[in-house]
Amino acid sequence: MQFVVLIGASGSGKTTIARAIAQLHADNVEVFYFDRIGIPSEEQMIAECGSGEEWQRVKTIEWMTKLAPHSKSGRGLLFEGQTRLSFLAEGAQAAGVPTYLPMLVDCDEETRARRLSLERRQPELASEKMMNWARYLRGEAWRRGCEILDTSILSREQCVSRVVDRLNGN
Numbered sequence: 001m002q003f004v005v006l007i008g009a010s011g012s013g014k015t016t017i018a019r020a021i022a023q024l025h026a027d028n029v030e031v032f033y034f035d036r037i038g039i040p041s042e043e044q045m046i047a048e049c050g051s052g053e054e055w056q057r058v059k060t061i062e063w064m065t066k067l068a069p070h071s072k073s074g075r076g077l078l079f080e081g082q083t084r085l086s087f088l089a090e091g092a093q094a095a096g097v098p099t100y101l102p103m104l105v106d107c108d109e110e111t112r113a114r115r116l117s118l119e120r121r122q123p124e125l126a127s128e129k130m131m132n133w134a135r136y137l138r139g140e141a142w143r144r145g146c147e148i149l150d151t152s153i154l155s156r157e158q159c160v161s162r163v164v165d166r167l168n169g170n
Contacts, residue, residue, distance in 0.1 A: 001029070002099075003070075004101045004167050005088055009112070009130055011120070012107050018078055018080040021167075028075060029078055029164075031080070032070075034059070034060075034081020056083055060090075061091040063081070064092050078163070
């Protein structure tokens with residue numbers, strides 16, 4: 001089985017997909033969530049690493065180092081979180097992870113705003129800053145040829161199926 005990394009901005013659906021896979025495929029797939037380390041305030045990120053971006057880079061490298069042994073286990077490995085493709089690549093290289101498949105989980109802005117404001121009851125996240133972050137990730141994915149799962153047009157089941165296919169090497 002393969003090592004798949006789901007990235008995306010808040011409200012994209014990446015955690016929903018990861019949780020479904022964890023529930024349906026627990027015997028074959030280990031699932032890890034970036035946010036489980038705890039996400040400090042922006043002020044704490046700056047104090048610790050100099051900027052929020054640098055904090056994200058450092059923590060992505062730490063995660064890839066932690067996941068490296070799991071990537072050689074023969075079981076499927078799924079990691080989800082908000083990070084840049086460039087940070088994943090740097091982390092994989094630093095950790096000696098030979099292969100992984102990144103996938104961007106994305107949605108249109110209306111869907112993201114609805115999910116964050118109504119479904120998650122976090123309207124403060126449905127901001128222009130979050131929309132710009134989503135645009136950045138989308139652009140990076142296009143430039144790097146990364147597969148994009150558009151959860152505004154694909155059902156949860158379709159997304160889960162596609163990710164499981166990738167975990168199985170298809």
